[in-house]
Amino acid sequence: MPVAVITGGSKGLGRALALALAERGWSLVLTARGAGALAEAGQAAEERGAVVRTVAGDVTDAGHRGEAVAAARALGGVDLLVNNASALGASPLAGLAGLGTAGLREALETNVVAAHGLLRETLPLLRSAPAGAVVSVSSDAAVEAYPTWGGYGASKAALDHWSAVLGVEEPGLRVWAVDPGDLRTELYRTAVPDDPDEAARPEPESVVPAFLRLLDERPASGRYTASALLEAAPAAAGR
Incomplete structure (x- = not known):
C-alpha cells in the first residue's frame, strides 16, 4: 500500500484528504499539534480501512x-508528502506595520522551513517510490495583495517558489503547489473571526477531488488551483 505523510492532519483539509486516501487503501502518517483531535482523525481513517x-x-x-x-x-516508505500544516503569524491578522518579526518568523518557520526540513528527510524515500509526489498547500494570498495577509502571503509565496524549484531539481517526482481556495476551516476562522461570509464558504471536503485528480493523472509539476482542477475534471473523465 502507498504511504502518505500529511502534516496538519487532524482537522480541516488535512483530515479530509487523509480520509479520502484511507478509502483508497493508503497507509497514513498524520501529524498535528493537538493530540486529541489527531487521535480522532486517525481513528476515523482506520475505520475506513x-x-x-x-x-x-x-x-x-x-x-x-x-x-x-x-x-x-x-x-x-513515503509515496506522498503533503505539506498542509500552516501558521498565520498573527491572529487575528494584522497589517505589516503591526506584524511583529516574531509573527512573521512563525509563519515562515511553519509554512516554509518546516516543509523544507521534512522534505530533506523524506526525499530518499520519495525518490525510491514508484510515483513519489509532494503536495504543498498554498493560498491565493501568495499571489494577491490582500491587506493584513502580508506575512502569511509572503510565507506561501515562498512555499510556491520552493515547490517550483524542487520540481525542476527533482524531475523524477511530481511537485505540486495547490491553492485550495477559501474554505470553512479553523485557520480561516482564526484569521477573520468576524467574517460575515463564513457560512457560505465551502467545506474542506469539497476540494479533495482536486487533490485526488492530481494523484490520478500526475500532471507536470507546478502550481494549480483547486477550482481549475475541479472545473476540468468532468472533461477529463469523459476522455
Whole structure:
C-alpha cells in the first residue's frame, strides 16, 4: 500500500484528504499539534480501512519530523508528502506595520522551513517510490495583495517558489503547489473571526477531488488551483 505523510492532519483539509486516501487503501502518517483531535482523525481513517500512525507535535521541531519519517519508514516508505500544516503569524491578522518579526518568523518557520526540513528527510524515500509526489498547500494570498495577509502571503509565496524549484531539481517526482481556495476551516476562522461570509464558504471536503485528480493523472509539476482542477475534471473523465 502507498504511504502518505500529511502534516496538519487532524482537522480541516488535512483530515479530509487523509480520509479520502484511507478509502483508497493508503497507509497514513498524520501529524498535528493537538493530540486529541489527531487521535480522532486517525481513528476515523482506520475505520475506513487505513493503517495509520499518528505523531503529535510541532512540525517546526526537528525531533518531531524525525518521528514522523521513522513512522513512515516502518510502514514501507513515503509515496506522498503533503505539506498542509500552516501558521498565520498573527491572529487575528494584522497589517505589516503591526506584524511583529516574531509573527512573521512563525509563519515562515511553519509554512516554509518546516516543509523544507521534512522534505530533506523524506526525499530518499520519495525518490525510491514508484510515483513519489509532494503536495504543498498554498493560498491565493501568495499571489494577491490582500491587506493584513502580508506575512502569511509572503510565507506561501515562498512555499510556491520552493515547490517550483524542487520540481525542476527533482524531475523524477511530481511537485505540486495547490491553492485550495477559501474554505470553512479553523485557520480561516482564526484569521477573520468576524467574517460575515463564513457560512457560505465551502467545506474542506469539497476540494479533495482536486487533490485526488492530481494523484490520478500526475500532471507536470507546478502550481494549480483547486477550482481549475475541479472545473476540468468532468472533461477529463469523459476522455
